[in-house]
Amino acid sequence: MREIFQDLGKKIEQRLDKENLDLAQISFEELEVFTLKVNLSEFETELSSLLINQDLEKQVNLYNNFGQPPITLFNNNHFVIDIYFWLHHDTSIHDHSFEGSFKVLFGSSLHETFNISFEKNYEKDIAKTKISKKSSEYLYQGHIKKITRGQSFTHRLIHLEAPTITLCIRSINDIKHKQWHHFSNGLSIEKKEINESTLKKFYYSEYLFLRNHENAQVFLNQLIQENSSSENMNFYEQLMTQALPFSEVFIEVFHQTLLHTYQKRDWFEDYQSFYKNLEERHLNLESDSPILRLIEHGYNTNLSKEEIRALLSSYKSYKPTLDDLELIESFS
Ligand SMILES: [Fe+2]
Known part of the structure; x- marks a missing residue:
């Protein structure tokens, strides 16, 4: 092949x-x-x-x-x-x-x-x-x-x-x-790819936290200051989706340091409110069915009930079942 x-x-x-x-x-x-x-x-x-x-x-x-x-x-x-x-x-x-x-x-x-x-x-x-x-x-x-x-x-x-x-x-x-x-x-x-050099600095920072918390925190603060905001945010997103093998302890320390660094910036409020809304109003049917994934996506992107039904009917000429329609109707 x-x-x-x-x-x-x-x-x-x-x-x-x-x-x-x-x-x-x-x-x-x-x-x-x-x-x-x-x-x-x-x-x-x-x-x-x-x-x-x-x-x-x-x-x-x-x-x-x-x-x-x-x-x-x-x-x-x-x-x-x-x-x-x-x-x-x-x-x-x-x-x-x-x-x-x-x-x-x-x-x-x-x-x-x-x-x-x-x-x-x-x-x-x-x-x-x-x-x-x-x-x-x-x-x-x-x-x-x-x-x-x-x-x-x-x-x-x-x-x-x-x-x-x-x-x-x-x-x-x-x-x-x-x-x-x-x-x-x-x-x-x-969107930034975390380069190898930055990644190694984060790994070293994780090591330092096992040695001396105070020194490690100083190092991490400096590292975050030195990186661009998007580098830090891309790294954070990857930590949160478990795409990188960092320990839970380090993830928590990084999270707190990020909060401390950015909490007064307007854009960081938008970032936090995006995830807060997601937590409050996010449907996850945890299904491998294309139809349920479509219903989920329709709900999560605020489509009207009619738009969700139309989305379903145009997928491979699918005919929505009673269960599908009931699920859509149950959305407030
Ligand atoms: Fe793409």
């Missing part, structure tokens, strides 16, 4: 050299003709055998939870071909610092795009924005989407089947462009 992805990568490499087209366009065209002639369990068997028998390319997305897991199958230091396995995590509203395309290999997702207008910058990497939904569509097996850089392509994917598996061809090492993560209440924080 590895050859299929290596051949795809080489073909795109050659076209990028010869043609005056960007990676988004070329990868989109190549994904249109790319097919895997296997079913899900055959795909898993072939991938298992690849992973046992061969070393992988240099991996990207090592320190975050984008894809469960993300696996890189081609990497030429300019672009990668990744496979993402989605089991339960809904991705946030975000744009991209990179370009490329993705294709649904198995499963299905609800794909929403958004208009974003920036109202003011709290800090250079934290902003207040207005978000409105632009479009909503289902992506089924074989569907392809182009990823372009910047605000014009801001999206969210609600993965409906478990697993939903996507193939993504994307540029790497894009340092010129910002990538934003938008909270639905209008808070936007720049």
Whole structure:
């Protein structure tokens, strides 16, 4: 199976050299003709055998939870071909610092795009924005989407089947462009990958807390001051989603230090109120059923009952059951 992805990568490499087209366009065209002639369990068997028998390319997305897991199958230091396995995590509203395309290999997702207008910058990497939904569509097996850089392509994917598996061809090492993560209440924080150096400083800080609490606290305060706010917030989000192996004791210390550092800033109030609202009014049906995931998403994003029913009826021509309708009716 590895050859299929290596051949795809080489073909795109050659076209990028010869043609005056960007990676988004070329990868989109190549994904249109790319097919895997296997079913899900055959795909898993072939991938298992690849992973046992061969070393992988240099991996990207090592320190975050984008894809469960993300696996890189081609990497030429300019672009990668990744496979993402989605089991339960809904991705946030975000744009991209990179370009490329993705294709649904198995499963299905609800794909929403958004208009974003920036109202003011709290800090250079934290902003207040207005978000409105632009479009909503289902992506089924074989569907392809182009990823372009910047605000014009801001999206969210609600993965409906478990697993939903996507193939993504994307540029790497894009340092010129910002990538934003938008909270639905209008808070936007720049998305930052935690670099290896920063991560090591946090690990060292965790060690120091086992040695001498006072010295460790001084070190952590300095580290937080030295980092940008978005770096600290991205690290915090990863701690909270258990994407990094830090101890509970350290997570609590970091949480308290973050509170102390940012509690007087306007944007931090928005951040806290976002999660407070989520706690108070968040439906989690903990289900692998696409229909229940849709109902949950409709409720959590404040769709009307009619809109939720319409969402269900347009998923694979589904006919809502009495149970579905009763559940929707029970929402206040
Ligand atoms: Fe995305």
